[in-house]
Amino acid sequence: MPNFTPPIAANTPAEGFLRLLDVLNTLRTECPWDKKQTMETLRHLTIEETYELSDAIMEGDIQEVKKELGDVMMHLVFYARIAEEQGAFDILDVLNGVCEKLINRHPHIYGDVEVQNEDDVKRNWEKIKLKEGNKSVLGGVPTSLPALVKAARIQEKARGVGFDWEDKSQVWEKVEEEMQEFKAEFNVDDNTAIDADKAEAEFGDLLFSLINYARFIKINPENALEKTNKKFIKRFQYLEEKAKENGKALQDMTLAEMDVYWNEAKLVK
Incomplete structure (x- = not known):
């Protein structure tokens, strides 16, 4: 060679x-x-x-x-x-294509369109995409996106053409409504058999409404969940390390014993 x-x-x-x-x-x-x-x-x-x-x-x-x-x-x-x-x-x-797309979709920069804020920019963006041949506002959301990210993108796209709640209090009411509907299908106080398909559907509705509320209060739900994942991993690994230091195996410990180390982990930065 x-x-x-x-x-x-x-x-x-x-x-x-x-x-x-x-x-x-x-x-x-x-x-x-x-x-x-x-x-x-x-x-x-x-x-x-x-x-x-x-x-x-x-x-x-x-x-x-x-x-x-x-x-x-x-x-x-x-x-x-x-x-x-x-x-x-x-x-x-590739390079010329993406430049042409950016120029075309920013008429407030490279044309005579006036915008007042970020929302105006997003609405113009979606309108231009439809003129370019997109059959649906939601057509640009990849089908293979993880469900949580996809839900957030779907809601952002719908908002871009004005399909949205007017106030975050309305969105929270929807969260509470979906919570009650989920509870009706899967009541923790009721030991009777549940309809798994209905419970799953209601749980999906509840998650979708929570993601919607997160958007209204400017929380990225993917980032929020990933930070919680990392926090849990860090605390659980602390629990594993402490158990090992004391010659214990997690599977042989009681939940109360594990909780001692778990609570210690919360104090460790």
Whole structure:
């Protein structure tokens, strides 16, 4: 296998992007692994890289964010290279395409449309997307999104065309209504058999209404839940460590014994 001289470090963003293209193109023609990749084989790796970027953002690790951004950018260039080989499009088409879309969807910047606030911008965005050929306001929500993220995006899209509650108190009333409907299907004080399908449907309605309320009070439900996940993991691992230090196995401990360590974990920052 021939040896290639690595392209030198760049001094400008444009040079840096060209350096990435140079490296990727060389790998695509010379590296046995890179040669074999297709859009389909890269797909799951891209998803993994995106989640790693998300983790870095949630952890506030800015250096890790930088590294993961590079990994994601490499994947984007890789897809464009594969498409170019197929004669479908190239990286220039991708870059020009996204620039044209941004220019077209920001007529308040590149045109004579006037806006008063962020909501006006979002409404214009959705109207323009429909003019571009979208059959539904919700058509741009990926079907494979995780359900919690999808619910938030659906609600944001509907709001963009004015389909929304007028006040957060109305949304909270809906939360309470859905809570009562769920309780009717799955009452903790009633030991009779439940209709699992109905209970599941009502629970879904309850979650959807809570996500809606979170949007009204400007809480990102995905971020909120992930922070709670991380908090639980940290406290549970503290519990495991303390149990091990004291020669105990969790499965042999009572709940009361575990609660002692759990309460200690709440005090540890």
